[in-house]
Amino acid sequence: MKIKTPQPIRGTQDIFGEESLRFNHVVNKFDEIRKLYGFKRAEIPVFESTAVFARSLGETTDVVSKEMYSFPDRSGEQLTLRPEFTAGLTRAYLTSGWQQYSPCKIATHGPVFRYERPQKGRYRQFHQIDAEVIGAAEPEADVELLSLADQLLESLGIKQHVTLHLNTLGDSASREAWRAALIEYFQGHFDSLSQESQERLTRNPLRILDSKDPNDKIIAEKAPIIDDYLTEEAASFFKAVTTGLDAAGVAWMRDPRLVRGLDYYRHTAFEFITDQLGAQGTVLAGGRYDGLSEALGGNLTPAIGWAAGIERLAMLIDEPKEDAMNVAVIPLGEEAKNPAISILSKLRHAGISADMSWRGNMKRRMQKANSWGVRYAIILGDEELARNEATVRSMVTGEQQAIALDQIVDQILSELRNK
RNA sequence: GCGAUCGUAGCUCAAUUGGUUAGAGCGCCGGUUUGUGGUACCGGAGGUUGCGGGUUCAAUUCCCGUCGAUCGCCCCA
Numbered sequence: 001m002k003i004k005t006p007q008p009i010r011g012t013q014d015i016f017g018e019e020s021l022r023f024n025h026v027v028n029k030f031d032e033i034r035k036l037y038g039f040k041r042a043e044i045p046v047f048e049s050t051a052v053f054a055r056s057l058g059e060t061t062d063v064v065s066k067e068m069y070s071f072p073d074r075s076g077e078q079l080t081l082r083p084e085f086t087a088g089l090t091r092a093y094l095t096s097g098w099q100q101y102s103p104c105k106i107a108t109h110g111p112v113f114r115y116e117r118p119q120k121g122r123y124r125q126f127h128q129i130d131a132e133v134i135g136a137a138e139p140e141a142d143v144e145l146l147s148l149a150d151q152l153l154e155s156l157g158i159k160q161h162v163t164l165h166l167n168t169l170g171d172s173a174s175r176e177a178w179r180a181a182l183i184e185y186f187q188g189h190f191d192s193l194s195q196e197s198q199e200r201l202t203r204n205p206l207r208i209l210d211s212k213d214p215n216d217k218i219i220a221e222k223a224p225i226i227d228d229y230l231t232e233e234a235a236s237f238f239k240a241v242t243t244g245l246d247a248a249g250v251a252w253m254r255d256p257r258l259v260r261g262l263d264y265y266r267h268t269a270f271e272f273i274t275d276q277l278g279a280q281g282t283v284l285a286g287g288r289y290d291g292l293s294e295a296l297g298g299n300l301t302p303a304i305g306w307a308a309g310i311e312r313l314a315m316l317i318d319e320p321k322e323d324a325m326n327v328a329v330i331p332l333g334e335e336a337k338n339p340a341i342s343i344l345s346k347l348r349h350a351g352i353s354a355d356m357s358w359r360g361n362m363k364r365r366m367q368k369a370n371s372w373g374v375r376y377a378i379i380l381g382d383e384e385l386a387r388n389e390a391t392v393r394s395m396v397t398g399e400q401q402a403i404a405l406d407q408i409v410d411q412i413l414s415e416l417r418n419k
Numbered sequence: 420g421c422g423a424u425c426g427u428a429g430c431u432c433a434a435u436u437g438g439u440u441a442g443a444g445c446g447c448c449g450g451u452u453u454g455u456g457g458u459a460c461c462g463g464a465g466g467u468u469g470c471g472g473g474u475u476c477a478a479u480u481c482c483c484g485u486c487g488a489u490c491g492c493c494c495c496a
Contacts, residue, residue, distance in 0.1 A: 007469095010487070062494050066420080084496085112496085117420075120489065121496085128496060196493070212492075262495095271496095282496060309496030332454060360448090366456040381454060395456070 011116070011124025013311075021322055022314035023127070026156065027109055030129045033152045037144065039107040039131055044088045046111065050078040056087040056295050058263025060203055067114040081113035085130040086264075086289065086305050087296070093134045094298040102135030102301075105144075109310065121280035121312050129313075132305030134293075139237055142268045142288065142304055143244035149284050149306055150250045153272060158316040162274045162283060165255035166245075168238040169269050170230045172291065178229040179205060189219045206259040225256040234267065241268055264289040268304060277312060284308035326416060327354040328369030332362060332381040340380050343390070343408060350409045352416065370395065376412060 008014065015023055034041070050070050057064045069081040082088050089106055098104050109129040116122060131148055133141040146164070153159045169175050183205050190198060194213040201208065209220050230238070245252050252270075260269045269287035277283070286306025293301035327347055331340035340356060347354040355372060357365045362379075369377045379391040379400075390408055393400045403411050 007487080067494075114495075116494065118488080119491090122494090126496070207494090279491070279493095280496075285496065307496060312496060328456095330455085362454050363452075363456075364448090368456090370456040377456080379455075383454085391455090393455075398456090400455090 009124070011118040013123055013125070018319060019314065021320045022317060023310055025317060025320040026310050026313045027129065029155050030107070030109065030152055033148060033155055034107040034131065036151075037105070037148045039105040039148070040101075042089065042092070042106045042108050043110075044085070044092050044108065045082075047079045047081050048088050048091065050080040052087050052091050052296065053080050053083060056090065056264055056292050057084070061262055063114060063262065067116055069113045069115060083114045084112055084262075085110075085128060085307060086132060086292065089130075089132050089305075090134065090289075090292050090298075090301075090303065091296055093301070094293065094296060099135065099301075103141065104132075104134045106132045106134065119280065121277050121309070121315060123311065127310040128307045129310060130305065130307045132303060134303040134305075135301055136304070137290070137302035139240035139244060142241045143248055143250075145286070145304055145306060146245060146252075146270065147248045147250055149272065149308070150248075152308075153284070156313060156317050158274070158283075158313070161276050161316060162272045164250065164252040164270060164272050165258050166242070166252045166268070166270045167255050167258035168226060168230065168234065168241075168267055169259070169265055169287070170226055170234040171237075171266055174226065174230045174234045175266065178224065178226050181224045181229060182206065182208075185223050186219070192219060209257040209259055220257060227256065237267060260285075260287050264292040264295065266290045270306070272308075274316060276316060280309075280312060283312050283316065323353070324373035324375075325353050325355050326375055327352055327412060328365070328372060328374045328377045329354060329356040330362065330365045330369065330377055330379045331356070332379065335382060336380040336385060339385060339405070343378060343380070343405070346409050347412070350413060352409070352412060375416070378408065 031041075050068070053068060054064050059065065063083050068083055071079060073079050085108060089108070092098060093104060107130065109127065111125050111127050113125050115124060118124060131145060133145055150159070150164065153162055170178065183201065186193065186197070186201055186205060186208055190201070192215060193201070193208070194211065194216050197208045197211050197213065197216050200211075208216060209223065211217065211220060227235075242252070258269055258271060265287040267288040267290065271282045271285040273281045274283050275281060284306055285308075286304070288302070288304040290300070290302040292303065293299065329340045329344050329347075331337050344354055344356050355374075357368045360368065366377065374395055377393045377395055379393060381391075384390050384402065387402070388405050389402045390405055391400050392403050392408065392411070
């Protein structure tokens with residue numbers, strides 16, 4: 001009886017070939033830029049106690065109430081695969097002594113999990129790069145974090161496709177006053193709102209502001225904006241952020257209707273949005289979350305962070321070029337196999353990329369060498385071996401010369417340097 | 420969770436109004452060349468047409484279900 005191959009789980013992906021090049025290009029650029037800003041690399045678990053996410057993101061948010069992968073482990077403890085990084089990093093800050101490094105500038109990346117309906121640019125296991133500054137109340141932290149994001153997008157060559165939308169949600173006093181005013185305003189237009197927005201009014205009234213329903217949009221345009229409810233401190237904080245961004249040369253656009261889906265956000269909120277990915281236009285987003293630490297039982301710890309979807313960034317960049325192989329080793333016949341392995345090893349230990357086909361006649365192996373884009377082919381046959389030599393063929397010019405086996409590595413090293 | 424479109428070799432796609440043995444390009448393996456690539460020519464392997472059921476003399480084609488992908492809503496990165 002034929003065994004059926006198990007199929008991949010809905011919303012997961014296998015990444016290889018060009019996709020993998022793109023994916024890794026994004027990760028590598030992030031690692032490169034993050035060092036320029038003094039952000040330290042951190043690793044945290046893929047799963048946590050469910051409480052880490054349930055308390056911090058807000059029990060009523062969609063992510064917590066219907067999108068988490070939660071399960072009991074063998075001891076009955078309730079665990080959840082991380083749906084984002086911020087809560088786990090904050091938990092680590094509180095439980096692993098990271099407070100001694102405060103303000104803690106952290107970068108990480110890896111898989112995150114959300115049970116959503118998959119689409120292009122939306123997966124159940126997807127990958128984020130993430131940057132956080134934990135333990136800094138200063139607006140300079142906001143500026144630095146946004147500068148990092150901006151420079152990353154620039155170095156990925158997608159800055160021209162992307163706009164930074166910036167808003168403030170105020171401190172908790174501002175936010176509560178604004179929220180109350182919004183509820184009152186939308187209550188007055190309740191019958192004209194879309195059914196979805198009517199539901200949002202009780203669950204997440206700020207979300208009505210970025211509704212896509214055309215009728216909702218008209219109503220939202222006249223809704224009270226946060227500016228009228230900002231405390232003096234909140235207003236001057238936002239001012240410091242925007243003037244700092246101008247000084248750093250980061251282009252931004254005020255979007256008074258920009259809100260965040262998770263409950264922990266305060267003050268600065270932002271999204272880098274592209275028009276090239278359809279409904280999944282948000283490519284990098286975050287904000288300040290001064291209240292999160294207390295929600296996890298810690299002291300008041302001001303913090304700010306962002307996350308970006310690696311898959312979404314990878315779709316926007318130009319196809320990266322992979323470094324071509326330098327050398328192909330081509331043994332002919334049984335006798336040549338081990339000498340070929342020996343040369344291959346010496347080349348690689350000398351820092352020269354080299355590869356060898358394991359099968360096929362000479363023509364096939366030359367074709368393979370050609371497809372690798374190598375500069376040199378080293379041909380090892382009986383005639384060469386008898387003289388302790390190998391034939392080195394330039395794949396560019398077609399010239400061939402016999403070179404003693406013990407001089408091949410040096411010869412190729414010097415020729416590669418001259419290029 | 421809701422609505423819509425789609426699903427044919429490893430990949431990208433063909434297959435008249437339902438009609439014989441489901442084709443091509445690329446890739447893979449081999450040959451023209453018993454030791455020479457990027458070109459050309461020849462040959463080969465590889466398919467239960469996503470899966471299950473139904474209508475029909477006959478289904479890749481029509482109907483239902485299911486799984487998956489894509490698009491929009493929702494949500495979000």
